[in-house]
Amino acid sequence: MPLSAQALTYPKTERGTVADVQFGEAVKDPYRWLENDVRQDPKVREWVTAENAVTDAYLKTLPGREAIAQRLKALWNYERFGLPRKSGGRYFYTRNTGLQNQAVLYVRDTLNGTPRLLIDPNLWAKDGATALSDWNPSEDGKRIVYSIQDGGTDWRTLKVLDVDTGKVMTDEIKFVKTSNGSWAKDGSGFYYSRFPEPAAGDTFQAVNLNSKLYFHRLGTPQSADRLVYETPAHPKWGHYGSVTDDGRWLVIYTSEGTDSRNDITLLDLTKPGATPQPLFTGLKNNWMVAGNEGSDFWFVTDLEAPRLRVVKVAVAGAAPVVTPVIAEDKATLQGAGIVGGKLVAEYLVDAKSEVRVSGLDGKPVRTVALPGIGSVAGFGGKQDDSETFFAFTSFNTPSAIYRYDIASGKATPWAMPKVAFDPANYVVEQRFYPSKDGTKIPLFVVHKKGLNLDKGAPTMLYAYGGFNISMTPSFSPANLAWMDMGGVYAQASLRGGGEYGNAWHDAGRLQNKQNVFDDFIAAGEYLIAQGITTKGKLAIRGGSNGGLLVGAVVNQRPDLFAAALPAVGVMDMLRFDRFTAGRYWTDDYGYPSKEADFRVLRAYSPYHNIADGKPYPAVLVTTADTDDRVVPGHSFKYTATLQAAKVGDKPHLIRIETRAGHGSGKPTDKIIEEYTDLWAFAGKWTGLTTAAEGAIAGGQ
Structure with a gap:
């Protein structure tokens, strides 16, 4: 039998006396020392080793782990393709045969030509933890600039591959985070953004400031790269450059945080010595280029349109002239691009995808026939391409790639995965439930067909609720395994996301952040009231x-949940902006240094609101030693506080992965191992594992 918390002996965590006086309140931070970089501080490293030892020993006692691992492995073992990108008549794409730790980059010289391997990152590291991140082919398809991600860090190193010979060129660019290369039309080099080299010892914790945009000419060292754009008076501003299809313009996007508010600056590349010219300034609105014809641009914008619209902007004159093209709709516009002389626009309708094609004048041509209710991605390409590609996925449908003919509107399969299950055996439904204030919230509920819900089933409720990010249908082998065990998977589209435009986002951030927690709690109450599950399941x-969401609602309603799985969470809301990318998040969270924001943050910060006296659900925190986006100190401090509190006898553990980061680039074997532990832990405390062991052992 698995141990309870009473039988567990947690590591002894030193409790300090650190306290910061903020706006008249002495805010205790007894585990401040756990913020230190695990690579630099032996004391933190010892704590991590001790915590992992306790967690590993506990997880080994859980029933059903082997059956869960085998089912996860079987479900993950299917061929997966990335969206093709066409350059110089060639088609570039990634492919994973199934259980490869990292996807491999291939090229075809024709649409259905013989694939040729270009880059296999599985050869880069014995543990599979070095990944191919972003990549971009040159206009003529003869070169690829690609980025290498090691051990899950957000830092990237850019390299260049000669496509014809398969040889890596001498070019190397360091200290890149969120930028890939955008090629000059003639293939002479590319534009990229980078941060200054961090000081020794600060690589994984220092705040990211002073982004600069450069041009790198092939065959030259990084030290010779030409500085194109910077804003030294505004060190928090970040810059990203993109060359238009005609090669004439470098479009420079400037933003400060995570908000969809950016400036646009144009550099005319046809004029030697030209200086960047501001087009839209003030960081007031969202501007995304859909395409251009000469000095006429099509933009997706939220200017006077909270759910976004498409406008045409003439930039030749002294001031830009904005002309409406596609008006704001009841559906939420996600993005648009010009392909084959048409505007292809992606919308969300109640968190489900819809794609519409129109002329450049905005007149409707057709709505794209999708394979079902789900999510799409893609529809990119050059403005004169006759074809484009898109991926479609849903909860019971792995991502499939389709070729779309712009002229005829016909979609044909290009890469269809073969899977070890029948999608028809799973029920996918969408419901709407009322939150605390009566707001209707979308909720997807998915389970195996024929599941008996008379007594409520063990249910995994997932959500995000922030940063204008929409929760739409997507496929996960892990979620399918949970359903194969006899569980229900539920996904709520909370306020704070982007499902219904700016107003939906605004209703779940800053002073309105409590709405997100209320929405999530209401989802749990709804699932229980409908008989889908019970509090104990x-x-x-x-x-x-x-x-953060999971940590906050566990503090507010510990009675409602049987188990909680917070991953790489933002747990200290009073110091989040002091590390790496944290300073970007003030758009959603506010500034801890401002009293009004401090009061809101202090009220829900997971680390600061764990209180004795109420029994908590079983908690398994997950993080990684190389997470330099949400530094692991957040999870370390939260776990130490949880283990020291008098919050019941269920286990409160932390699982700390090594050579992994915030999530991207994680090798397949580590993903399967992590979900094996998560599902065994959650299954134990929702009553699922024992009953499920026999059911999943035989698969379908």
């Missing part, structure tokens, strides 16, 4: 901002 999960 409800587990919750979320990552990053979703980890």
